[in-house]
Amino acid sequence: MATESFDHPFLNKIRTLGLLFGALFLVLTVIGAISNPQQFYQSYIIGYVYWLCISLGCLSLLMLHHLISGRWGFVIRRLLESGARTLPLMVILFIPIIFGMHNLYEWTHADVVANDPILKFKSPYLNETGFISRAVFYFVLWIGMTWLLTKWSRTQDETGEPGLKSKMINLSGPGIPVLILSVTFASTDWVMSLEPHWFSTIFGFIFVVGQALAAMAMCIIWVVNLSDADAFSEIEASKYLSDLGTLMFAFTVLWSYVSFSQFLIIWSANLAEEAPWYIKRGQGGWDIMAVALILFHFALPFFLLLQRAIKRRAALLLAIAVLMLVMRYVDLYWYIAPSFSHGGPVGFHPHFLDLTIPLSIGGFWLAYFAMQLKGAALVPLHDPRMAETFAGEGH
Amino acid sequence: MAENSIYGLMAEYDNPDDLLHAAQGAYAAGYRNMDAFSPLPIHDLSESLGYEKHRVPFWVLFGGMVGACTGFGLQYWVSVIDYPLNIAGRPFLSWPMFIPVTFEMGILFAAFGAFLSMLILNGLPQPYHPVFNVDAFESASSDGFFLCIEAEDPKFELSETRNFLEGLHATKVVEVES
């Protein structure tokens, strides 16, 4: 059997528009970067982490799907695979961060470290060589796991070899702990160390949950837009939208839970080494953003997704998914942007680069994603578990 | 009048599918005052008898809201108005620290809402019901499936209804004393 491919007008549209807008915003970004390099790196890390989280979220949901093999997973497996396969693109996009290390990370400045006992203490971990070599290590792990999983999945389409199923399960079992650990350390390196005195043990976990939420929202957007594709109508993919909505609901609640836990513990202990992180983010405009997070990252989606009727209406679910993707950016912006005050008072100073960079990366990301999605059938063809999962379907 | 001394006619079925078909048939024939009995929930059965709306979710949400407001209100009143104490310099209105109790109270009242609304909507506890007068009805809680058309139903006519039920694959049809 020849390798199947998939085509849909929406894919082509996204690819063209993605490239177009990616390039357009790239031009604006370059203009901004030349006039204000410091601002460029500060905005860049937010936009980069945002899209990387979606790629990694796809990889983690993919492995989760292999382990628990729910029906929802077969519907979005190809989307998750394509999302994870954007990781090579994210490697290239990581290069500006290496160039911008000195602009972003206080601990790269030898003179600062020499006068700061805490940074000196941390220097065996927070140093440039360690930072870069760990980044290489994370990417090798992530891309390696993605490569194996997607290769096996596509071979399964062609040959239908039953043993591949077990291979994917056996990789995903240990793969999830490996992914969670690597994401934890990556988030420590890239985000937490922007404020190198601050620490929180739940931080990595918040990223793991946040990226799963972003990936699920992304998948819902694609499933709704591709629902008229033949492969999706065959398995009646739109029936599973409410399952996907339930999962998005679960991740939203989980995100609220871990975020609130971190806040409550730090707020009530009120320790000098921890509390300033929240104090910064609770004043000068950031407080409004915090309230927006509570309202639109938690309360609104919570009450909407609680209702079954809403989860069954594709257009509404699509709107909620878009809202979640926007709020994920707001959340990361609130996490990262106030870090750059360097001791001074933090004002809320959004810059146009804060918009053009995520949009530019997003354009290229989506175009790349669409191309990956074209490479294989939209729904796995010969997974032995599919027959049994979709059997006797009256649901 | 024979029809006044009986509660209705009860037909017994072999399996869930026959019961479901019988219920659908009876509803289509215009019977409304009837109920089906089974040892396990059967999908679509209640819908085929005309119960469509779920009222329990509203009471759960209502209970949850009332509980959460009570919880937060209680803490606010105690900690800010009636008995303000300085605890480690924290504000009287330490709202982050009031969330856990608010949440627990919401859950507690939501559970009460679910439990009580289920009982009230089902008319439980109910010490006496005519269907228990049928000897075979004992098996409704283990392996028997029953459809009972009540005498109150405007379309009810003893022999006609009996024939109708027998036509729907009933293994047995008996009269239920009221």
Add this chain to the structure above:
Amino acid sequence: MASTAPEKEDPTAPAPVLGPGQTYTTVTQKISSIITSRTPLGWIIGVALALGLMQCFALGVTWLLIKGVGVWGLNVPVGWGWAIINFVWWIGIGHAGTLISAILLLMRQNWRNSINRFAEAMTIFAVICAMQFPLLHTGRPWIAAYWLLPYPNSMGVWPQFRSPLIWDVFAVSTYFTVSLIFWYIGLIPDFATLRDKAKQKVSRVIYGILSMGWRGSAKHWHNYEMTSLLLAGISTPLVLSVHSIVSFDFSVGLVPGWHATIFPPYFVAGAVFAGFAMVLTLALPLRAVYGLHDFITDRHLNNMSKVMLATGLIVAYGYGMEQFYAWYSASTYEGYMMQNRTWGPYSFEYWMLILCNVAVPQLLWIKWVRLNPIMLFIVSMFINVGMWLERFIIVVTSLHRDYMPSSWDMYRSTPWDWLLYIGTIGIFLLGMLLFIRVMPVINIVEIRLLVPRKGHDKKPDHDASADASAD
């Protein structure tokens, strides 16, 4: 129903959740016969043992109330000893019950149907045991009410809502109440079955009252199913919140070793981990004694082992994060606490904990271990011990080295600590044994849902809701 074929070809297809050849009549018979049959000798011996253990509790409580909490091994700086350790341990065990009854119901994992009732009962008795410790720790529980519960009292004093210990009061009592409601709702139709099966008039009346006149009418089921689903929906965040609040008891404070933001999810995972180990510890012997192999199948063992493995890995992640961030924080206190925990006077307990909770559970990666009842029992016992040690390590090693070396001390338990702990095991066992004897140990209704419908040659191991709706 197009495809029953591929499963037979596939050797890795999951084992069924219900043994072959069962019908509505046989499952009802088999499960209710546990209650209606003669009392087995093993049960009487078990009750005697449990009552014996409960004497320890009576003795321990009596002496405690006469002398005060000083009879425990508590002293400054370790003001929280076995009482809080046992409290957390028992609460954790309860959590698996809610996970099985609520979360797996929402995830439509129908393999849970046969262990669900049992796990719920376990939750209730475990929470009862857990509540003993903080209540007794107040010293004089009969006058503790005014600062535990908000009621207008003659002193005009109210509870202090900025204390996580008050949150515990609300969390645990809500948890107990909701678990009881959930359990009772599940029991109503089964009580109706027992009412109709009962041979003696007394039991018929008692089960009749308990079943509240349940008729199994379509309207009943209509509201009943929705209620179960909603209760499962609200129990899921509840169970998350309860152990998170237990973890707040430690983490909202300043004590190094307690104040860590990872505590809430890590405690929840630890609770489920411990709880599943306890389910297996109880279910494996029960299955052997009562011959319940058709209901607690290999698939259950396999799935429960996988849940234990996953939650065990989260717990291990928690230990790892504590170690890493204790160093990364560059805080003297955090660093010293961790160094003392790992290499200090309690290092034996710490490494035993790592052995029991991190090393031994890795055996569960091996399928043979997951399916072998004896191996599984051994692994579960290790986890039971390990999770107890975890709480010991968290409570004791964080406290016993106070900020000033002059306040340093070692913590030793006393026989009175042991008596109370063993005593609560007696309470738990007695509760479970009574439950097995008078209530259907397996949810009969949910097992009926697993029985293949007549006229359909569908395999029973499909999803229950798909089964019921296949038409």
